[in-house]
Amino acid sequence: MDEDDFREEIEAHLRIAADERIADGVDREAARLAALKEFGNVALTTEAVRRVWTPRWVEFLRDLAGDVRYAVRSLAKNPAFAATVVGVLTLGIALNAGVFTMLKAIAVSPIAGVDRSARLASVFRETSGGRAVALTYDDYKEVRDRDRAFSGLMATSVATVGLGRERASRSLFAELVSGNYFEVLGVRAEQGRTLLPSDEIAAGAHPVVVISDGLWRRDFAADPRIVGTTIDVNHYPMTIVGVADPAFHGTTVVYDVELFIPVLMAPQLGFVSVPLDAHGFLRPEITIANASAQADALWAALAPKRPIADTTEHLRVVSFWRTPDGAPMILLPTLTVLSAMGLLVLMVACANIAGLVLVRGVSRRGEIGLRLALGATRARIVRLLVVENLVLALPAAVLGVWLAARGVPLLAGYAESLAAPRRVFFNVDVDRIVMAFSVIVACGSALVFGFVPALQSSRVDLVSVVNEISPRGAGRGRLRSTLVVAQVAVSLLLLVGAGLVTRSLDAARHTYPGFDASHVGAVTIDVKQNGYDPAHGQVMYRHVLDALRGESGVDAASFAAFDPVAFLATPARQVQVDGYVPRRDEDLACLWNSVGSDYFRTLSIPVAAGRPFDDRDAANAAPVAMVNTTFARRFWGETPRAIGKRIRVAGGEWRTVVGVAADIKYIRINESPRPYVYLPFEQAYRSEMVLYAHGSAPADVVVEKMRARVAALDPELPIATARPLADHMKGALMLFDLMATMLFLFGGAGMALSALGTYGLVSYTVSQSTHEIGIRMALGASGASIVGAFLARGLRLGAVGAAIGVASALAAARLLGSALFGVSATDPASYARALAIIIGCVATATIVPAWRAGRTNPLAALRHQ
């Protein structure tokens, strides 16, 4: 609207009106005043005219700004309330932001530095038994060259390699990658170039490598002339052609990959087989199911060309996060439980705040009544109260994100320390996505905890407010009680969950895994990292073993390809059992290990029948194997009957079973018994082995002795890891540990919140009943009876909440499923403990205000109103 034009119009109006009066004979000044009087309020009229032209949303925003200003002012008058609400909500949001950050790392951006990485799809082979098998290089090339579903398909294999010569040499994570790896991921080079399809032409012809930004800065002091430098990888000279983008840490989700090597260089670096994971982005119009069908059709068509046609195998395409044995699949169950728990804490927080808002609403009845009396609509008042809650929610969101941003790195740091000296990387950046999530959660909570109380508060009876009658709203009291009951119930649920998981962790720590990890040192080396071929590797390992056994204080020493309780899945091999005809399409595969002589004595694993491997089982001796008890029972019924039977592993030669070892935990502490096969190291060479030595000295000392012995034999051989076996066990229990810690945190937070809520409610009831207490005491009631009455009321609510909590915990505990170990979901001790804690909390929260009530001076109380 043109304001000047309108002012002019009003002036003209007044002039004409005045002139008319002057013409009637009125005095000039009097006429002007009369015209003005007749016109009325000029400012209001201007405002009304302006409003005609303002769009609705501008008006809405203007009102909103007014509401916000008002809310801030009225909250500033009650800083204790504001601080409590912001504090409680911050806690709830921080926990959820933390869990969400971890979940985001899997679901939204699993690969740091790669755009839309959640949309990557992965290709793998699957046997009829549902066992995933990695692709070979030939498989990959066939699929890549013929498949039309992917806009590009790269392949990668994570491995550890040795970097450098002489004493500075160390072991780090590398990926052996296809030439189009960087191109498909869209990762650029910070220095020099990335690897290119031209680095995947001829076997052994591409001695080039791209290093990570981290390696560049740590090991090469960010040397700007790094490109063209030659480094030794597994004792093979490779030229650095580039440094990858700083945000990129490889595609393994967890490992911090520092070297990217062309896959065709694998033999030069001593790799015998390279199991490949293939990932790529699908073309826009292709779905996962679509791609899977195409890939499988391709696979079937190519079947005749493969050396051993295995028609029971299928090619499958899945979303990246569902890659078999990938970190996301391992972490997902834990994170799901944590997310659920996080939401429960948020619920407690909301119930808690709703209680506070409700109480505050009651004390604001005067103000609200006045607004209603002045003509405000209920909708307008509800809006004002909701805005007030949003004003509280936003700072809580910011603080919550801040808290999460500080807390999550602590957690990641802890996980990193468990993995040391291996470098791991967690993409747990608290970024814009987390921020947006937190703001949404905060606003959502504000609506939840603010809306119902706001509705209640706006339903004010004008007459009673004006007459200053104190509230007798039974309904409102019921809502408050409901809130306390809800808080107690949800807290109990959290506490039971925390208790069950803590007891699981306890049980897992104390469960005997089938071997004795105490006094055992574990040192991992990979002899190909210093250029050993299998023949020289065999000799080297024999020397290492002799040296270890010669060490004073070491009473047994051996080695194995895989640690027990490995945590990450170890490869399975196909097995044939002499005399057993597998069902059609049966996928007979089991985990295996290559172990040295004395392995079973070193780890104190009992041999149930037959004999353990010894020096007789040399490379050129008769092929032998050992199985575990479960294997023996499964195929031959009785343990001793296994001796002398024959099995074949991965299509190799027939081996005679010479012994049966007792079951141990192979991958997870909570796994059920599974068949397992042992092969003697001399007949099943692997370049990377874990050395074990058992001694009477503390494990740390044993580890140092082992390290020194290995270094004495070959100073240039990098030592990948060196730690007591017991420490490795700790790492394997990491998920239990993480879950227990987080649940403990969540349970504690929920408990504190519901204690606070109960305290608030009881104090409020007490303060509302001052008058009543005064009368009772004046009539002779004792302080103790008053305390008793309030305590009874508080405990009654607590008991109802606890009962609901127990019922829902019984229903929900089964969902914890995989996280539980050694305790049943209905473990009475966990329930009893949670009940004791929660009832104790409620009692304490009740006694304090009730005790204050009991000391009320009757006279003062009666004068209260």
Place this chain on the structure above:
Amino acid sequence: MTLRSTRPDARTDLLHGTLDMLILRTLVWGPQHGYAIGQTIRAQSSDVLQVEAGSLYPALQRLAKKGWIASKWGLTGANQRAKFYRLTPEGKKQLAREESRWSELVEAIGRVITAKPVE
């Protein structure tokens, strides 16, 4: 027409609508400025309807926004500068609609008021 509206602003709608109709009606005899519109309505209703400036000017703006009237600065008979409002063709159609609605309403109310009790 319906009076059964449950919207809270139905009452104001009715008043607005009536004032709008009166303004449009006044402009049928030719362009007028704001003061004159108010005076005309007052005179023609024998001083019963007094339109305050606080209602008149927002109503004029409302009608202008809807395109039913248009405005232009000009000179009054007494050679005073004033803003003159005139009816647009769209406004004429609107007036016809409003008038027929109004007479229906009046007729209906009249029938109710003069109705004889049913024996």
